Amino acid sequence: MSKSTVCVGVVGAGAISDIYFENMIHRFDNLRVKTVCAGHLESAQRKAEQYGICAATLEEMLEDPEIELVVNLTPAHAHYGIIKAALEHGKHIYTEKTLTDDLQKSKELVSLAEEKGLYLGSAPETFLGGALQYAAKVIKEGLIGEINSFSISANRNNDMLLDAYAYMRQPGGGIVCDYGVYYATALVTLLGSVKRVGSIVRTPYPTHVNTMPGNPLNGQVMETPNESEVSAVVQMANGITGTFHINADSIFADQAFFYIYGTKGILILPDPNQFAGPVRLLPQPEEFWKHTDPVTLWESEEGEVNLRGIGPSEMAETILHGTPYRPTARLACHVHEVLTAMLSGGEDGAFIDVFSEADLPDEYVRS
Numbered sequence: 001m002s003k004s005t006v007c008v009g010v011v012g013a014g015a016i017s018d019i020y021f022e023n024m025i026h027r028f029d030n031l032r033v034k035t036v037c038a039g040h041l042e043s044a045q046r047k048a049e050q051y052g053i054c055a056a057t058l059e060e061m062l063e064d065p066e067i068e069l070v071v072n073l074t075p076a077h078a079h080y081g082i083i084k085a086a087l088e089h090g091k092h093i094y095t096e097k098t099l100t101d102d103l104q105k106s107k108e109l110v111s112l113a114e115e116k117g118l119y120l121g122s123a124p125e126t127f128l129g130g131a132l133q134y135a136a137k138v139i140k141e142g143l144i145g146e147i148n149s150f151s152i153s154a155n156r157n158n159d160m161l162l163d164a165y166a167y168m169r170q171p172g173g174g175i176v177c178d179y180g181v182y183y184a185t186a187l188v189t190l191l192g193s194v195k196r197v198g199s200i201v202r203t204p205y206p207t208h209v210n211t212m213p214g215n216p217l218n219g220q221v222m223e224t225p226n227e228s229e230v231s232a233v234v235q236m237a238n239g240i241t242g243t244f245h246i247n248a249d250s251i252f253a254d255q256a257f258f259y260i261y262g263t264k265g266i267l268i269l270p271d272p273n274q275f276a277g278p279v280r281l282l283p284q285p286e287e288f289w290k291h292t293d294p295v296t297l298w299e300s301e302e303g304e305v306n307l308r309g310i311g312p313s314e315m316a317e318t319i320l321h322g323t324p325y326r327p328t329a330r331l332a333c334h335v336h337e338v339l340t341a342m343l344s345g346g347e348d349g350a351f352i353d354v355f356s357e358a359d360l361p362d363e364y365v366r367s
Contacts, residue, residue, distance in 0.1 A: 232245070
């Protein structure tokens with residue numbers, strides 16, 4: 001009798017973990033979550049009691065022969081050691097974004113996983129949601145004609161985020177890697193690999209006063225060395241070129257702007273930080289002087305709001321049945337190189353070549 005589930009151990013018990021636990025336990029039936037570990041055993045014990053699973057140390061989890069897949073939900077600066085240890089113990093591993101906080105470390109882990117014949121995958125997994133999958137289908141079918149450019153712009157509010165999330169003040173927690181990774185991953189999975197990037201990156205507020213009520217650091221000046229603004233020109237390997245802009249020194253309500261321009265229409269995409277949202281088309285009018293309004297091509301179904309855990313579930317399906325795996329280590333490493341190139345542009349606006357390629361399978365878009 002063939003197996004129907006893959007046994008999972010989870011590393012990390014922070015704020016993002018609850019949606020993963022909820023979905024991996026109750027939504028995705030090819031996963032069987034057994035164990036959780038965290039930096040503080042007490043945190044793991046609380047999460048274990050909440051979800052009816054076991055608490056353990058990382059060493060105990062990795063030594064457990066029943067666990068095949070590790071899901072790593074720690075901040076980026078902790079990824080390298082955890083991923084390497086899991087691979088060395090013969091475990092497949094799926095990690096939160098980005099793959100690591102250093103491109104050379106990411107490349108090393110990709111090579112290690114391939115050497116050991118293990119699956120290594122990485123968030124963001126939002127591109128597996130219905131919205132971006134439908135967008136990929138529309139592009140593949142040529143609905144907007146020949147694509148020639150794109151435009152991405154988004155905002156955040158670091159005044160609130162830096163107070164609430166300490167990892168955003170640590171390596172790998174700047175706006176490019178923490179938030180830009182969603183847009184970069186969506187871009188690559190829709191239009192292919194990136195060839196080069198020219199960017200201006202700014203850190204106009206290197207310190208910040210914590211104003212969050214009840215926070216232990218309330219009233220204190222915090223070091224905030226990570227970048228908060230990026231304006232970039234991105235050229236894809238196929239020649240399509242567009243703009244990529246994120247400002248984390250703005251208001252809290254994220255305004256996602258993601259347009260893909262074609263000869264027959266403009267595709268208007270929802271925020272790739274989310275699984276849900278409408279996919280719209282601004283078509284070419286029959287008579288060029290007439291005004292047209294965007295039409296909605298696709299709307300998310302109820303329940304698709306947050307599908308975190310779909311990445312580990314797809315990995316489990318690949319382990320069980322050999323189906324193609326899409327949030328691959330090479331995709332994540334390519335996106336990491338693109339983000340690193342943006343950061344390397346610095347305040348001088350230099351252009352940086354990107355040498356890796358994303359390995360997008362032929363079966364990328366699924367019906």
